[in-house]
Amino acid sequence: MRLEDAVPQPGSTKRKRRIGRGISAGQGASGGFGMRGQKSRSGRPTRPGFEGGQTPLYRRLPKLKYFTVINRKYFTVVNVSDLAELDANSEVSLSSLMDAGIVTQDDGPLKILGDGELSVKLTVKAAAFTEGAKSKIEAAGGTCEIV
Secondary structure, three states: OOOOOOOOOOOOOOOOOOOOOOHHHOOOOOOOOOOOOOOHOOOOOOOOOOOOOOOHHHHHOOOOOOOOOOOOOOOOOHHHHOOOOOOEEEEHHHHHHHHOOOOOOOOOOOOEEEEOOOOOOOEEEEEEEEEEHHHHHOOOOOOEEEE
């Protein structure tokens, strides 16, 4: 028999530490918790997220799930249905839409949305197109150019 052969029997358990039950128990007096302070007291652990009285992180963050986008892009939006009243084969841009009175103020680059129907062939120059708007303009025989 060797020293490394001296192992506990399978299924045997080690007894639980009894904290604060005298010096002979091995964890007497302060019981391994140090001298004084919150972490040495009975019923000791603070609740999860407690930061010593400082406003905890879960109360400092906003409650709702959507945070505001810091540098949001603002577009002047126009639907495809608004372009239907323009002349065929005309070139559509933000300045031409302002001249036609479809757009009254410049809120940023032009974006074309896909609400409505279009049957007029147009050349549209804009900063962005939705998938639906692009397909409707091209189905009517027009072209989409990203500026």
